[in-house]
Amino acid sequence: MLSLPSPPRRKAPGSRLARWLGRGLDTHISLPLFAVLLVIGLWILTLRVIDADRAAATAAVHAATLERIETYEAQMSRSLNGIDQTLKVLKYAVELNGTAGALPALREQGLLPPGLVFVVAIADRDGRVVASNPEARAHDVSGTAYFLYHRDNNLGLPFVGATVGDSIKSEPHLHFTRRINDRAGRFAGIAIVEADPSYFTSAYERSRDGEQGMLGLAGLDGLMRALRVGDSVSWGQRIELGHTDGGVALHKGPDGVLRYTSVQRLHGFPLAIVVGLARDEQFAPFNEKRQTFLAAASGASALLLLVVAVVSGWAWQLARVRRRARRAQETYAAASEGSLDAFFVLRVVPGPGGTVADFAVEATNSRAEGIIGLPRAEMQGMLLCDMLPHYRTNGIFDDIALVALDGKPREGEWQASSREARGRWLHRQVVAVEDGVVVIVRDITERKQVEERIFHMAHHDELTGLPNRNLMHNRIEGAIRNAARQGSAVALAFVDLDGFKLVNDGLGHKAGDELLRVVSKRMGACLRRNDTLARFGGDEFVILLPDQSHDPQALAPLLEKIRIAVTEEIEVAGQAVQVSCSMGVVMYPRDGMDASALLMNADAAMYRAKDLGSNNFQFYAREMNASVEEKLVLLDGLRNAVQATFEGADNNGFRLLYQPKVDLRTGRLFGVEALIRWQHPEHGMVPPQRFIGLAEESGLIVEIGDWVVREACRQARAWMDAGLPPVTMSVNVSARQFEESRLVDRVAAALRDSRLAPELLELEVTESLIMRDLQKSVAKMRELKAMGVSLSIDDFGTGYSSLSSLKTFPISRLKIDKSFVSELADNPDDQAIAMAVISLGHKLNLRVIAEGVETEQQRAFLRENECDEMQGYLFSKPVTASAIEDMLEAYALELEM
Numbered sequence: 001m002l003s004l005p006s007p008p009r010r011k012a013p014g015s016r017l018a019r020w021l022g023r024g025l026d027t028h029i030s031l032p033l034f035a036v037l038l039v040i041g042l043w044i045l046t047l048r049v050i051d052a053d054r055a056a057a058t059a060a061v062h063a064a065t066l067e068r069i070e071t072y073e074a075q076m077s078r079s080l081n082g083i084d085q086t087l088k089v090l091k092y093a094v095e096l097n098g099t100a101g102a103l104p105a106l107r108e109q110g111l112l113p114p115g116l117v118f119v120v121a122i123a124d125r126d127g128r129v130v131a132s133n134p135e136a137r138a139h140d141v142s143g144t145a146y147f148l149y150h151r152d153n154n155l156g157l158p159f160v161g162a163t164v165g166d167s168i169k170s171e172p173h174l175h176f177t178r179r180i181n182d183r184a185g186r187f188a189g190i191a192i193v194e195a196d197p198s199y200f201t202s203a204y205e206r207s208r209d210g211e212q213g214m215l216g217l218a219g220l221d222g223l224m225r226a227l228r229v230g231d232s233v234s235w236g237q238r239i240e241l242g243h244t245d246g247g248v249a250l251h252k253g254p255d256g257v258l259r260y261t262s263v264q265r266l267h268g269f270p271l272a273i274v275v276g277l278a279r280d281e282q283f284a285p286f287n288e289k290r291q292t293f294l295a296a297a298s299g300a301s302a303l304l305l306l307v308v309a310v311v312s313g314w315a316w317q318l319a320r321v322r323r324r325a326r327r328a329q330e331t332y333a334a335a336s337e338g339s340l341d342a343f344f345v346l347r348v349v350p351g352p353g354g355t356v357a358d359f360a361v362e363a364t365n366s367r368a369e370g371i372i373g374l375p376r377a378e379m380q381g382m383l384l385c386d387m388l389p390h391y392r393t394n395g396i397f398d399d400i401a402l403v404a405l406d407g408k409p410r411e412g413e414w415q416a417s418s419r420e421a422r423g424r425w426l427h428r429q430v431v432a433v434e435d436g437v438v439v440i441v442r443d444i445t446e447r448k449q450v451e452e453r454i455f456h457m458a459h460h461d462e463l464t465g466l467p468n469r470n471l472m473h474n475r476i477e478g479a480i481r482n483a484a485r486q487g488s489a490v491a492l493a494f495v496d497l498d499g500f501k502l503v504n505d506g507l508g509h510k511a512g513d514e515l516l517r518v519v520s521k522r523m524g525a526c527l528r529r530n531d532t533l534a535r536f537g538g539d540e541f542v543i544l545l546p547d548q549s550h551d552p553q554a555l556a557p558l559l560e561k562i563r564i565a566v567t568e569e570i571e572v573a574g575q576a577v578q579v580s581c582s583m584g585v586v587m588y589p590r591d592g593m594d595a596s597a598l599l600m601n602a603d604a605a606m607y608r609a610k611d612l613g614s615n616n617f618q619f620y621a622r623e624m625n626a627s628v629e630e631k632l633v634l635l636d637g638l639r640n641a642v643q644a645t646f647e648g649a650d651n652n653g654f655r656l657l658y659q660p661k662v663d664l665r666t667g668r669l670f671g672v673e674a675l676i677r678w679q680h681p682e683h684g685m686v687p688p689q690r691f692i693g694l695a696e697e698s699g700l701i702v703e704i705g706d707w708v709v710r711e712a713c714r715q716a717r718a719w720m721d722a723g724l725p726p727v728t729m730s731v732n733v734s735a736r737q738f739e740e741s742r743l744v745d746r747v748a749a750a751l752r753d754s755r756l757a758p759e760l761l762e763l764e765v766t767e768s769l770i771m772r773d774l775q776k777s778v779a780k781m782r783e784l785k786a787m788g789v790s791l792s793i794d795d796f797g798t799g800y801s802s803l804s805s806l807k808t809f810p811i812s813r814l815k816i817d818k819s820f821v822s823e824l825a826d827n828p829d830d831q832a833i834a835m836a837v838i839s840l841g842h843k844l845n846l847r848v849i850a851e852g853v854e855t856e857q858q859r860a861f862l863r864e865n866e867c868d869e870m871q872g873y874l875f876s877k878p879v880t881a882s883a884i885e886d887m888l889e890a891y892a893l894e895l896e897m
């Protein structure tokens with residue numbers, strides 16, 4: 001079972017020693033040490049036993065050598081005494097019977113030694129052998145060492161000659177001699193006993209002396225008289241006698257063999273006996289035994305070392321595995337402590353029939369404390385379901401138990417309900433280990449929150465927090481499925497704000513945003529909990545009303561409530577503004593079977609509501625989609641008109657009408673406003689309100705506007721070239737056209753190509769157009785002004801330009817919108833506005849012109865209040881260029897008169 005040991009700490013020197021000693025106690029180290037000691041002990045014992053054996057063997061060989069020398073000495077003493085006795089008898093017999101009679105006398109008395117063993121001879125004073133037994137031919141020994149010794153020495157001692165083979169007797173033999181004196185004590189000859197050298201080594205016993213035992217008789221002159229080694233008898237070798245006191249010493253023999261040797265001098269003869277027991281032979285049993293001991297000790301050592309090597313190897317492997325496991329555990333513990341995850345090592349508590357009854361907590365890390373809310377020590381040993389009883393019911397216990405049963409890892413996410421982590425999102429990974437499982441738990445709340453945020457962002461509108469198009473689409477589909485099941489209906493309202501653009505352009509995006517937020521809250525407040533309000537972008541909203549009856553009229557009260565809520569005044573950017581809404585309403589299944597169809601038809605119905613003057617709601621009718629088609633047809637026609645205009649076609653293309661502008665004080669016609677018309681091949685003259693919006697939407701306005709500027713400049717110059725008095729030419733510039741980067745260049749080109757003085761061209765821009773991007777607009781206006789072109793603000797009073805920014809506009813004229821002029825006679829509010837605009841314009845050194853002047857009362861009011869100029873049907877509707885020409889000619893004539 002996996003367990004989590006305490007995290008490793010920095011090791012103190014003491015603990016390092018303890019660890020080292022502890023390691024010494026490891027079987028794989030202690031066992032070989034013990035085995036080595038055992039082997040050393042075994043060898044010490046073995047060598048001691050061998051030493052003892054060697055000492056015993058040495059003592060034994062010493063004893064054997066001594067015993068041998070003693071025995072040999074006794075034998076030799078006897079033999080030599082016998083030989084000496086024979087010599088003495090011979091001498092006596094010679095002295096008694098003379099050289100010739102000595103041997104017969106002795107033979108007769110049976111005193112001669114057996115002839116097979118000894119040759120007994122007598123030599124006279126001249127060295128001639130005069131008698132011998134067995135008989136031998138006479139020969140001369142006067143030149144021999146023994147003869148010469150006796151002739152020259154009268155010491156009464158026997159002499160032993162060297163072992164030789166001579167002309168008389170080729171077999172080796174040696175001579176024991178004694179001097180014979182005559183009665184006068186003079187040298188009379190010598191008695192000789194000749195012996196075979198092997199006679200002196202016959203005491204050799206193979207069983208005791210071995211194959212290389214040595215037994216020999218040596219003269220005190222260092223020459224061997226007889227030497228037996230094994231079966232071979234030899235003589236004549238020179239040996240170092242050393243001590244001749246019968247002690248034992250290790251010597252190398254004449255044959256190079258090491259022997260325990262003892263030398264013992266023989267009494268009465270110049271001889272010594274030599275006994276040697278070959279070391280190798282004598283030590284053979286010991287050596288054999290020693291070999292046996294060594295072999296046994298070696299075998300035992302080898303066996304022991306082999307067993308120990310095997311056991312130690314196994315123990316080492318085991319220790320290595322343990323060490324690795326311990327290191328892994330330490331690493332695991334350190335990692336688990338440093339980990340962001342909580343670990344729970346759980347041991348299975350078995351139930352009946354191989355089931356899992358519960359889990360006992362074996363180990364945890366400190367992260368686990370934070371999740372469970374219990375100290376580690378307290379968790380240790382606790383049953384999982386005692387610690388977290390709700391795991392039995394929320395499926396987590398079953399999930400963990402399954403891992404323990406089938407060994408397959410599993411993971412899952414859940415929202416915690418334990419004390420410490422309540423409400424937090426957790427992720428668990430469960431892996432099987434021996435006897436249980438490890439559960440790794442990670443807090444994924446932040447990730448979940450991010451996911452939720454991303455999900456929310458993907459499905460909600462950032463500005464209002466309302467569901468967006470995606471989410472709404474899903475909800476519509478869900479509502480349709482429910483309605484299909486229940487047989488109910490679903491209503492969908494497409495809502496577009498009226499006048500929003502004005503607020504947004506006039507007061508800025510912030511104000512527009514605020515307005516959208518307020519309106520969305522108001523609409524939301526009208527709805528039930530299961531209704532959905534979504535923002536599709538801009539000022540477009542969609543309302544989903546599930547669980548409806550199939551009668552559309554039943555929706556009318558709610559729609560009206562929403563409409564009224566929207567139209568209530570709103571204060572944004574410090575100003576009270578008012579917008580309304582146009583709503584297109586569809587019903588499932590009546591107006592469409594899916595979300596896309598319903599939304600498309602609701603959009604068409606909304607456009608119908610707009611067409612009908614806005615601020616109302618319209619239920620979808622099949623024919624409404626025709627207007628979309630109309631729009632496409634119109635756009636196609638517009639493109640053709642642009643083409644036809646440039647080609648100069650008669651029956652198609654744009655035309656300009658001109659509406660005079662008159663000085664209110666003098667009545668002089670000082671300028672005209674160019675107003676576009678579309679000469680349609682089928683519908684005749686189409687007014688600008690029908691196509692300018694679409695031209696803006698499609699971008700065609702840039703090309704169309706450019707044509708208007710060029711044509712207006714050309715016409716103004718043409719009038720001048722025709723000798724008419726110069727008039728100011730005013731041209732309307734739309735927002736899209738004004739924002740176009742090449743506007744200034746295009747205007748400059750139009751002036752250059754027409755040769756019109758820039759001072760005679762005036763561009764009319766609206767307040768809302770300027771406020772879209774105040775800085776850029778002012779910069780562009782300044783460029784135009786620098787060229788000499790004048791600028792005037794059209795429809796002044798309907799927008800929301802701040803008075804502080806107004807003074808920065810490089811303009812020369814303000815135009816009071818005709819909506820304030822139309823009721824100027826009766827409406828005090830409009831009067832106040834008109835007067836305020838006139839006063840403001842003058843304070844800013846601007847000319848003020850009123851448009852839409854249709855009545856004398858209006859003109860009178862304007863004159864009274866010092867408005868500078870006027871434009872309107874009272875003086876003239878927009879007319880053709882030739883009509884203006886007529887007016888200018890008449891005016892010129894008037895002046896001349």
Ligand SMILES: Nc1nc2c(ncn2[C@@H]2O[C@H](COP(=O)(O)O[C@H]3[C@@H](O)[C@H](n4cnc5c(=O)[nH]c(N)nc54)O[C@@H]3COP(=O)(O)O)[C@@H](O)[C@H]2O)c(=O)[nH]1
Nearest residue numbers: 675676687688689708732733734794852853854871872873
């Ligand atoms: N971007 C461009 N916009 C243009 C261009 N030509 C016209 N327009 C804009 O279209 C709007 C409608 O214009 P139009 O139908 O030509 O109406 C103008 C006048 O006919 C009308 N007017 C003038 N005097 C009176 C009056 O006494 N009573 C009355 N009911 N209507 C009158 O007002 C329109 C001129 O308005 P304004 O431009 O604000 O001076 C209109 O908004 C044009 O701007 C074009 O070439 N480009």
